[in-house]
Amino acid sequence: MVTQDAVLDALRAVKDPEAQQDIVSLGLIRDLAIAESQVSFTLAFTTQSPASRATMHSMASRAVGRVPGVSKVQVKMGSGQPARPAQAAPHAHGHAQGQGPSKAEELIPEVRQTIAVSSGKGGVGKSTVTVNLATALRQTGAAVGIIDSDVYGPDIPLMLGSRGRPGMFENRIIPVEAHGMKMMSIGLLVSDREPLVWRGPMIHSFIQQMLKDVSWGALDYLVFDMPPGTGDAQLSLSQVIPLSGVVMVTTPQEVALLDVRKAIAMFQKLNVPILGIVENMSYFVAPDTGKRYSIFGEGGGQRLADEYHVPLLAQVPLDPATRLAGDEGTPITVRAPDSPQARTFRDLATAVQRRLDEMAAQRPLPKIG
Numbered sequence: 001m002v003t004q005d006a007v008l009d010a011l012r013a014v015k016d017p018e019a020q021q022d023i024v025s026l027g028l029i030r031d032l033a034i035a036e037s038q039v040s041f042t043l044a045f046t047t048q049s050p051a052s053r054a055t056m057h058s059m060a061s062r063a064v065g066r067v068p069g070v071s072k073v074q075v076k077m078g079s080g081q082p083a084r085p086a087q088a089a090p091h092a093h094g095h096a097q098g099q100g101p102s103k104a105e106e107l108i109p110e111v112r113q114t115i116a117v118s119s120g121k122g123g124v125g126k127s128t129v130t131v132n133l134a135t136a137l138r139q140t141g142a143a144v145g146i147i148d149s150d151v152y153g154p155d156i157p158l159m160l161g162s163r164g165r166p167g168m169f170e171n172r173i174i175p176v177e178a179h180g181m182k183m184m185s186i187g188l189l190v191s192d193r194e195p196l197v198w199r200g201p202m203i204h205s206f207i208q209q210m211l212k213d214v215s216w217g218a219l220d221y222l223v224f225d226m227p228p229g230t231g232d233a234q235l236s237l238s239q240v241i242p243l244s245g246v247v248m249v250t251t252p253q254e255v256a257l258l259d260v261r262k263a264i265a266m267f268q269k270l271n272v273p274i275l276g277i278v279e280n281m282s283y284f285v286a287p288d289t290g291k292r293y294s295i296f297g298e299g300g301g302q303r304l305a306d307e308y309h310v311p312l313l314a315q316v317p318l319d320p321a322t323r324l325a326g327d328e329g330t331p332i333t334v335r336a337p338d339s340p341q342a343r344t345f346r347d348l349a350t351a352v353q354r355r356l357d358e359m360a361a362q363r364p365l366p367k368i369g
Contacts, residue, residue, distance in 0.1 A: 002034050002069045007041075010063040017052050023060065030078060037071035039064050042078040050166055050173050051189045053077065057205065077209045107211040107241060110218040111145070113356055115275070116246040118226040118267070120259025125280040126249045128326050129316065129348075130225040131159045133247070135333040136342075136349035138180050142220035145175065145182040147210050150227040154187030161329020162188065166214075173214045179334055182219070184210050208240055228259075235270070244356055245275035247313065252279055252300035264308055275355045276313035277305045278348060284318040311355065314348035317341065 011029060012022045023029060023043070030042040043060060045053050057075055064073045108114075117130040127150065138144045148156035157163070160178035165188055167174040175182040186206065216222065224243075246267050250260040264274060279301025284293045295318060305312040316322075319341050325332040333342045 002037060002039065002067060004032065004034060006067050007032065007034065007039055007064055007070075010067050011060060014056060014059045014063055016048060017055060018048060023056060028056075031076075037069055038074070039067075039070055039072070040074040040076070042076040044078045047168075047171065049168060053209070054186060054189045054206075075205060077205045077213070107208075108216055108219075108222065111216060111222045112219065113221045113244040114224070114241060115221055115352065115356075116149075116224045116226050116243050116272070117249060118246050118263055119228050119249040119256075120261070120263040121256060122228040124228075124249050124251045124256055125316070126228065127155045127159060127225050128322060129247070129249050129278055129280060129345075130223060131156060131326065131331045132322075132333045132342075132345040133348055133352065134181055134221070134223045135179055135331045136345045137221050137223070137353070139333065139337070139346065140349065140353070143218060144180075145216050145219045145222045146178075146184075147207075147222065147224045148183070148185030148187060149207060149210075149224045151186055151206060154185045156183060156185050156225055157187045158329065159326040159331065165189065169215065175214055175216065179331070182216060184214055211240065239270075243272045245273040245359065247275050247278055247352065248304075249278045249280055250301055250304060251281045252294070252297040254297070254300065256296075257300050257304050260304060261307075273359055274308060274310045275352055275359075276311040277301050277308075278314050278316060279312065280316045281318040282315040311351065313351040313355070314344055316344050316348075 008024055008029070012024045014023050015021060016023060016026055016028070019026060028043050028045065030044045032041040033039070043053075043057060045056075048056070057077060061073050061075045064070060064075075115133075117126055117133065119126040130146065134144050134146050146156060146160075148154045150156075157176075160181075160183060162176050162178045162183060162185075164176055166176050166184065173184070175184045176188060177183070248260055248264060250256045260277075267274060281296055282294075282301065283298070284295050285291070286293065301315060302312050317340070319332075321336065321339065322332045322341050325335045332339060333345050336342055
């Protein structure tokens with residue numbers, strides 16, 4: 001049987017990197033609850049930096065996960081003034097008394113539209129589509145932010161050329177500015193070579209923190225780069241806020257379509273609107289002859305769009321310059337705004353805006369009286 005003392009002893013091994021004291025003595029542990037083999041608690045941070053918060057969250061989850069008999073650990077991120085050490089808290093067994101998930105209006109009250117960019121599998125260029133869609137939206141004059149939700153492969157800082165760490169003001173995180181957009185990523189808080197081993201509750205807490213604890217301000221669009229697949233990040237984001245819609249990215253070949261179908265089915269179950277399909281790496285135009293090659297097959301994106309009765313938003317060619325622009329931190333829409341590739345992404349942004357407007361017009365009007 002898992003005991004409170006065993007959990008607290010494990011947590012005493014976790015130190016605040018800045019204060020050099022353990023998190024139990026600092027009174028950071030709140031709402032500790034033990035239900036059979038499942039443990040949950042809140043880390044009530046005060047003035048710790050984002051990097052320290054991420055480090056302590058990860059270490060605390062791992063430490064409790066190693067306690068004999070523990071099968072599941074849920075660590076939430078909170079804020080507040082230091083409290084009495086957790087060993088003084090009574091009634092640790094059973095479910096914690098706490099509030100449910102915050103409403104979207106409370107988390108990001110000044111954000112008008114929330115767009116997820118997702119895929120069923122890795123390697124289809126989802127992050128490339130994300131950054132170029134976001135920059136194309138920005139070029140329309142819109143205020144845009146990006147959240148890198150791909151906690152397993154946070155590539156957005158590299159693709160936007162961001163190397164600095166986010167700041168803090170009044171105990172809130174100030175997002176990094178990149179190409180006129182606001183951006184946050186776990187990649188800004190950890191070393192490039194540090195492996196990220198995340199459990200489901202950690203992903204949920206991270207997504208909540210990226211919404212609740214970051215000063216996003218007024219935005220027309222907040223774009224989320226999702227990890228591939230149908231896992232905890234997609235579930236958490238869909239549960240925390242009502243997404244305006246999701247853009248599904250695929251390549252033309254059948255193996256990619258198979259995985260995207262699974263992802264679409266998941267979003268449909270979560271009642272997240274499907275904005276449409278982006279077929280990436282649709283074709284390659286040889287620079288010497290101008291001949292067009294369908295390296296990964298053709299027509300897959302259109303078949304998928306027809307199957308789910310959603311629009312094919314764009315067919316993006318396979319292009320070395322787009323890849324090079326991402327590697328060097330300047331998206332092709334910024335580096336070569338007059339190129340055919342940049343025009344394709346601007347057309348994609350226009351299609352997404354049109355689709356959002358159409359879906360907003362279809363929503364029923366509120367009843368009066």
